[in-house]
Amino acid sequence: MLSVRAKPRWIERLLPLFAGFVQVMGTQGVEWNQSDRVPVDPLGNALLLVGPLALFARRRHPVPVLLVTVVVTCVFILRGHAYGPVFISPIIAAYNAILLGHRRVVAATWAFAYAFFVVYTNWLAPDPVSGWFHNLAVAAIMGIVLAVAEFARVRKERLAERERTETEEARRQASEERLTMAQELHDVLAHNISLIHVQASTALHLIDDHPEQARTALTTIKQASKDVLTEMRSVLNVLRDDAPRSPTAGLDRLDELIERSGLPVVKQVTGEVRPLPPGVERAGYRIVQETLTNVTRHAPGASVTVLLEYGSRALTIQVTDSGGDTPGESLGSGNGIPGMRERASALGGTLTATHHGRGFRVEARLPIPEESA
Template sequence: MRRKSGFDPYLALIVAVAQMVIARGASWGQAGWREPLDGRAFALLAVGPVMVLLHRRFPLLTTIGALAACDAFLVAGYAYGPTFISPSVLLFLLVVRGRRTMAWSMAGLTLLSFIGYAWTTGTRDFFHSGAIITAVMLLMVVAELVRIVNERRLERERTAEEEARRQASEERLTMAQELHDVLAHNISLIHVQASTALHLIDANPEQARTALATIKTASKEVLGEMRSVLNVLREGAPRSPTAGLDRLDELVERSGQRVTLERDGARPLPPQVERAAYRIVQESLTNAGRHAPGADVRVRLEYGQDELVIRVTDTGATSPAPLSDEGSGNGIPGMRERASALGGTLVAGPSGAGFQVEARLPLPEESS
């Protein structure tokens, strides 16, 4: 991931101003033994900032150009100091922008040119050469450290983005599962009650009226739960309370079946456990209504110290099951996925003449 080039003109301007100001001071301080500044000197000083401006597109050529302008400035006899800025900045940029091989190669060429100039002018001092090597190496080490810091920062940002995407994906999966459970239960209930109402509307109007009232309640419920799930897609929308075990009585009442609800040691549980338990009971009642109409259903919740045990058992169909072939086939796998997501298990299968679903959901220590 590379940085945007919007800063390059400002960096070129900073380098230009710094070189001009330092050139004035260095020329004044070195008057008498270095050449005064003239038009050619200012032209050479302008090469470096132009190379900085074009560096992103032509990294190697601009670095060579800045180094050549620096050498020409020194060979012409102008003051030491100002033209060192451009090559240093470009070497630094090569490292930071990930062109490390090119950067270290150009650093070696820079050392050779500077030490070669010193020796050709009679400055054959090993201390002076060591100072040049130290300065260039220090520049490269600092650039490498900055590069490492930038790469680690970018890696943290990428990790955070990936984690955000993963959480968003899990949230979408959860919403899809919630919508499936809500729709599967309530639409099946509406279908059953509508069939009952149509069958009894002439012979038993009161029972038909009860079925229609159940349809009204179920449709209102499904609309409310769908709105609660879909609200999370709107930015800043508050998350509505999700279904919990405190609503089991309402769920049983609306099911239109003969259901016995038993609770052993009931107590508040973590929201994720309550939501999963509610959906498992809901899906089990939906399956019982679809595949075993007329059956007696027993729902038992055992609140243990380390786990919540859910058993939903029916006695078997007493009449034909008109909806048995209309399911999606995702009911039991969906319940099993909910249990597994919490580290629990779910077993479903025949039990005598009927069917039983048994789920075991582990409870966190703090809830015990």
């Protein structure tokens, strides 16, 4: 697909041919109105074609092309041929050179060309045209060419800067999405695999003496493995172009999470329960999930209280455990609490994790945007 900011390639290729056709045919057309000028001969036609042919190299060699077109035009005029389309090639060359950043070279070349035309038309031409008005008109025409080229150059630079900014913004958003997916995968895997590990250990311990309780643990493992696959699909679906851009975990699924954890959990809710922005819903869900995972790891057998307080400007989440009767196992790298803090900070909130009696308490405060509040 062609960019709206770039000329089609066929125009770039055909422009020199078009300039050559106009210069040759147009010069023959204006000769009848300039009877005092020398008719175009084969050498004159050759000079009319040199400039357009040089334009084919204007992208790679803008300065030499500019010099060639100006010199050829001056020679054509010195031979006494008619004024007219011969100026198309140097105008295109000067415009192109300014777009590519050769402003000083164009200014110097244009100053030379202006001096040549003033000297020639005032003193060297067979029928001199003198006067300040003529000189001013020539300067005005050449100035307009420079002004248009400079305007195009500035516009091109602004468009390039805008594209660069948009590209950087797209990369930043992609990086943030990858970080979000990494956090989601960490939370999903850490919670469910920790749950599977604890329940598997329980099943192995009870399978001989209490097979019915072992059956319950194995059922929990089956459900946890199913849930982890479902949530991983939900997280990874954000890679598809037609998928929702955010995972579906939210506070409405908190009861399912508590039931799967296998812990004795008491859930308390205060304030006006209402839908919250997806970012707040997702962060609240993951904070509770990570906290329950930590209880399962480090305080098996502890009872847990989950408090959700819906305020007018913030959602407060408080998860408190009573402390386990037996020491838990340490799994993973211990990034759970820093990860929860990062989630809260990303929304402009805070999170604290401190000892509470024999147990532990995690408290998060997540601001609610005013439009949602």
